[in-house]
Amino acid sequence: xxxxxxATAATETGKDAPLAERMRPRTLAEYVGQEHLLGEGKxxxxxxESDTLTSLIFWGPPGSGKTTLARIxxxxxxxxxxFFSAILSGVKEIREIVKEAEGIRKYRGxxxxxxxxxxxxxxxxxxxxxxxYVEKGVFTIIGATTENPSFExxxxxxxxCKVLVLNPLTEDEVTRxxxxxxxxxxxxxxxxxxxxxxxxxxxxxxxxxxxxRIALNTLETAARLTKDGTIDxxxxxxxxxKKPLLYDKGGEEHYNVxxxxxxxxxxxxxxxxxxxxxxxxxxxxxxxxxxRRMVILASEDIGNxxxxxxxxxxxxxxxxxxxxxxEGRIIMAQAVTYLATAPKSNASYTGIDAALxxxxxxxxxPVPLHVRNAPTRLMxxxxxxxxxxxxxxxxxGYAAQDYLPEKLSGKRxxxxxxxxxxxxxxxxxxxxxxxxxxxxx
Numbered sequence: 001x002x003x004x005x006x007a008t009a010a011t012e013t014g015k016d017a018p019l020a021e022r023m024r025p026r027t028l029a030e031y032v033g034q035e036h037l038l039g040e041g042k043x044x045x046x047x048x049e050s051d052t053l054t055s056l057i058f059w060g061p062p063g064s065g066k067t068t069l070a071r072i073x074x075x076x077x078x079x080x081x082x083f084f085s086a087i088l089s090g091v092k093e094i095r096e097i098v099k100e101a102e103g104i105r106k107y108r109g110x111x112x113x114x115x116x117x118x119x120x121x122x123x124x125x126x127x128x129x130x131x132x133y134v135e136k137g138v139f140t141i142i143g144a145t146t147e148n149p150s151f152e153x154x155x156x157x158x159x160x161c162k163v164l165v166l167n168p169l170t171e172d173e174v175t176r177x178x179x180x181x182x183x184x185x186x187x188x189x190x191x192x193x194x195x196x197x198x199x200x201x202x203x204x205x206x207x208x209x210x211x212x213r214i215a216l217n218t219l220e221t222a223a224r225l226t227k228d229g230t231i232d233x234x235x236x237x238x239x240x241x242k243k244p245l246l247y248d249k250g251g252e253e254h255y256n257v258x259x260x261x262x263x264x265x266x267x268x269x270x271x272x273x274x275x276x277x278x279x280x281x282x283x284x285x286x287x288x289x290x291x292r293r294m295v296i297l298a299s300e301d302i303g304n305x306x307x308x309x310x311x312x313x314x315x316x317x318x319x320x321x322x323x324x325x326x327e328g329r330i331i332m333a334q335a336v337t338y339l340a341t342a343p344k345s346n347a348s349y350t351g352i353d354a355a356l357x358x359x360x361x362x363x364x365x366p367v368p369l370h371v372r373n374a375p376t377r378l379m380x381x382x383x384x385x386x387x388x389x390x391x392x393x394x395x396x397g398y399a400a401q402d403y404l405p406e407k408l409s410g411k412r413x414x415x416x417x418x419x420x421x422x423x424x425x426x427x428x429x430x431x432x433x434x435x436x437x438x439x440x441x
Contacts, residue, residue, distance in 0.1 A: 019220040020213045022187040023180065024068050026075060032180075032212075033065060033173045034166055044069075044164060051077050053113060055134055057153060058144045060166025063211025066144035069166075070115040073142070079111045080104045082139075085118065094129050101139045112139040119143035120152035127154045134160050168210025175205045177212050178219055189223055195230040203233060207240050254285075262293060266301045270340035277336050281329055291317040294335055305345035305420035312338050343420025351414035358408065365405035398432055400439035 025031040028038060028045065037044040047053050053073065058066040074081035082097055101112035119127070134141050134157070141161065145152060149163050169177075178201050181188040196219075204222075208215035222231045222239035257279055264272030280290055291313070298313040316335035320328040374384035389399035402409050416426035 018217065019181060019188065020216040023177070023184065023216060025065075025072065028072060028076070031065065031068065031072060032176050033169045034069075037164055037166070048073055048076050051079070053077065053079070053140055053142070055141045055161040056143070057119070057149050057158070057161045057163045058142065058166055059149050059163055060146070061168050061210060062146055063208070063213040063215075064166040064168055065212070066166055067117060070117075070142060070144065073113065074115070077113060079113045079140070080108070082112060082114050084114055084116045094126075094133075098133055098138055101133075105138075111137075114139045114141050116141060116143045118145065120145040120147040120149075124154050127157050131156055131160075169208075169212055170210070171202065171205040174208050174210070174212055174215045175201050178204060178215055181216055181219060189219070192223065193229065194223060194226070197232075200231055200233055200236050203236050204240070257283075257285075258290075258293060261290070262297055265294075265297055265336065265340045266344065268340055268344065270337045273336045273340045274333060277332060281332075287320060287325065287328060287332065288317070290332065291320055291335075294332075294339060298339060300349045301344055301346055302339065302342045303345045303348040303422070304425055305343040305417065305422045307421060309339055309342045343422075345417040345419050345422050347415055347417050347422065355413045358411070358413070362405075362407065365407055368402060368404075368406060370401065371403055398435065400436040 028048065031038060034044075036042065039045065058069060060066055070083065074083070080101070082100070084093065084097065097112075097114060101114075104110050104112055114130075116122075116130075130141055133139055141157075143149075143153065143161065149158055149161075153161075178196075182194055182196060183190045185191045204215050204218050207218065218236070218239050219231075222235050225231075225235050225239055257276055261273060261276035261280065264270075264276055277290065281287070295310070295313040295317060298309040302309040312335050316331050319331045323331060369383045370385065370387040372379070372384040374380045379385070387401075389401050391397050391399045393399070404411055414429075416422040416429060418426045
């Protein structure tokens with residue numbers, strides 16, 4: 001079959017190909033980064049060098065070297081290697097691959113490794129199409145994805161693969177890649193003898209945020225902009241294109257960032273909370289989604305330790321709807337810093353969950369007669385409302401009596417923490433419970 005990946009690669013390895021493509025490492029010796037996988041004695045290096053690959057999933061951010069690793073494996077392995085793009089191909093091509101793999105094994109005695117680029121772009125039924133062939137050993141599959149495989153790869157396929165996590169490249173690693181491109185006369189920019197200071201390279205590496213492709217694209221653009229062969233900081237800044245923040249509103253990073261935001265407020269860290277708020281705003285997250293989560297946090301994590309927190313959160317949501325962006329960020333920041341610095345209690349949250357658990361366990365226990373309403377004569381004759389003590393008729397507005405079903409008498413669901421205003425509530429509840437104990441018949 002025609003290999004779409006190889007056909008594309010063949011047109012991009014000449015002198016007119018982008019610098020990032022020309023500088024793609026061809027061997028493990030040229031590869032930079034992922035030492036936890038490729039260092040001496042590490043798992044992936046051993047699998048490549050011994051040509052004993054099992055089915056794998058490469059999970060890492062853009063520019064971390066997933067496809068490059070696949071190409072290195074293709075060059076190093078004795079297996080027949082097929083590159084397969086989830087963007088360009090579908091189930092029909094899988095059938096052709098199976099036929100090719102079976103033929104290669106039958107007539108040449110070689111195993112087949114199938115590299116599936118952006119495997120998360122396949123839907124469930126398309127991913128399921130791989131299963132019987134992986135199970136039978138028709139081919140070994142290596143998938144590459146920027147998304148969390150737990151969410152994006154079907155469980156049966158995931159259980160047959162080992163997930164290898166690729167980390168974003170460090171700034172030092174990206175700088176090494178830039179140095180290599182500047183000095184390589186065959187594939188890089190070495191023949192131009194460009195002058196680039198360490199500070200400028202550090203700037204490019206920092207801007208790339210761990211993505212080697214972005215760093216090389218920036219260097220290539222800067223090389224085109226310079227007129228005297230020197231790339232200074234001003235030229236580098238001009239070459240830098242604004243990179244969208246890694247934040248997929250439907251993917252894992254969305255949940256990572258909102259989790260960090262909530263946990264920063266819960267942990268009373270206004271600086272962390274403001275940073276993660278800024279990350280979401282800059283990435284284009286829906287502000288109303290953020291504000292709704294703040295309203296939840298105000299009750300879940302602050303509760304009666306500061307009853308005003310819920311008022312602040314709701315007011316912020318309503319005020320934002322009146323004002324919108326960009327001024328709305330100020331309203332959000334005020335609410336975030338208030339919630340982050342407020343005293344914390346989850347007693348209301350744990351209280352309702354405990355009460356729900358009891359209801360599910362004990363079912364519909366009868367309402368005590370003395371707290372039932374008695375709107376009719378028959379109900380009064382049956383004892384509805386008999387013995388009920390009206391709280392306002394008693395000192396301090398409290399009358400000692402039970403309100404829970406008899407079977408649950410004395411059960412506690414709400415346990416104030418003693419933080420913030422809940423300290424006052426706790427003192428009040430301790431007094432009421434002590435009074436009730438004294439006045440028991």
